[in-house]
Amino acid sequence: MRPGVLLLNLGTPQAPTRAAVKPYLRQFLSDPRVLDVAAPLRAFLGGFLIPTVRSKRSAQAYASIWTDEGSPLLVHSQALAAALRERLDGLQVELGMRYGEPSIERALAALEGCDPIVTVPLYPQYASSSTGTALEEVYRVAGSAWNTPSLVVVPPFYDHPAFIDSVATVAREHLAGFDADFVLFSYHGLPERHVRKSDPTGAHCLADRSCCDAIVPANASCYRAHCFATTRALIERMGLDPERTETSFQSRLGRDPWIPPFTDEVIEELAGRGVKRLAVLCPSFVADCLETVEEIGIEGAHAFREAGGEDFALVPCINAHATWADGLARIVVDALPTDHRA
Ligand SMILES: C=CC1=C(C)c2cc3[nH]c(cc4nc(cc5[nH]c(cc1n2)c(C)c5CCC(=O)O)C(CCC(=O)O)=C4C)c(C)c3C=C
Ligand SMILES: [Fe+2]
Numbered sequence: 001m002r003p004g005v006l007l008l009n010l011g012t013p014q015a016p017t018r019a020a021v022k023p024y025l026r027q028f029l030s031d032p033r034v035l036d037v038a039a040p041l042r043a044f045l046g047g048f049l050i051p052t053v054r055s056k057r058s059a060q061a062y063a064s065i066w067t068d069e070g071s072p073l074l075v076h077s078q079a080l081a082a083a084l085r086e087r088l089d090g091l092q093v094e095l096g097m098r099y100g101e102p103s104i105e106r107a108l109a110a111l112e113g114c115d116p117i118v119t120v121p122l123y124p125q126y127a128s129s130s131t132g133t134a135l136e137e138v139y140r141v142a143g144s145a146w147n148t149p150s151l152v153v154v155p156p157f158y159d160h161p162a163f164i165d166s167v168a169t170v171a172r173e174h175l176a177g178f179d180a181d182f183v184l185f186s187y188h189g190l191p192e193r194h195v196r197k198s199d200p201t202g203a204h205c206l207a208d209r210s211c212c213d214a215i216v217p218a219n220a221s222c223y224r225a226h227c228f229a230t231t232r233a234l235i236e237r238m239g240l241d242p243e244r245t246e247t248s249f250q251s252r253l254g255r256d257p258w259i260p261p262f263t264d265e266v267i268e269e270l271a272g273r274g275v276k277r278l279a280v281l282c283p284s285f286v287a288d289c290l291e292t293v294e295e296i297g298i299e300g301a302h303a304f305r306e307a308g309g310e311d312f313a314l315v316p317c318i319n320a321h322a323t324w325a326d327g328l329a330r331i332v333v334d335a336l337p338t339d340h341r342a
């Protein structure tokens, strides 16, 4: 049988309007892997309160980044799927979004008859609220078919050379002529509780400041450990002075403790410490989206200048850059059973 490829990403509203953002937030925040509280509380917070309160501001933020082709996350993810199709002659490549359209169900229906299906969660670092929930949906849908396909799942690629090279290449191209005096690696944040839950020993993650200094069995699925591993690999690959870099976490939501330090606070502190030319990379996002373009590129840049900084450069995500499309094509081919490789 012929193999297929399923790219997974988060999903995005259909339009930058309150009417479209509200059901998107409702679906997203009703996910027990995202809001991991008792079901009645989740139904109230995620199914009603947060979408109601947040949808107006969120729709305005989406409107500020929307393109003629649509939401950046969807546009870049579709471009990556197309670039992969070109490189994987003969393989069917479909994009499935965890929330909204094109859904995982629709993508798997389009891949009917393909076997195996190489499944690629487009998240470099593992989190239950990103990779975990997308894979749970793939297993549910694929598992309900009469002829269940074989699935080959590409593992988190947080320090894979193809990913690290791509981020470094885009950064080098984008920062040519920008003499950064500090580089910030800003990752999507996560509640601390989620980090602790990913530790099978229950004793390692967040127990002390060095828990993410290396990947060990206890933090093999720890999002924070994966993020720090990405930072270490990028510092080395980009030849940066570690003293002129920092890792921080953005986009926190709600009142639970999220993993520090927080990007918005770090950006202001850096300006206060005399950093003038700040470059920011967002290596937990493979595709540019609300969290990179608006939160960092608009809000972060504004906050940095208000606090005394001079120049701010947001490095774009790897999107459908040729280096990344080449690298991902290699990752897919390497994941195929040997009798399917060209
Ligand atoms: C990079 C991986 C991601 C993790 C891990 C993640 C966890 C997580 N997110 C929320 C809440 C929100 N995230 C939102 C947007 C958003 N999140 C990711 C990725 C991860 N989230 C992306 C790529 C995007 C952008 C989507 C787009 O359309 O561009 C939003 C919606 C936007 C907003 O209103 O701010 C929310 C809400 C939680 C609670 C969480 C972990 C528990
Ligand atoms: Fe998120």
Ligand SMILES: [Fe+2]
Pocket: 195, 199, 204, 205, 206, 211, 212, 219, 222, 223, 224, 225
């Ligand atoms: Fe950890």
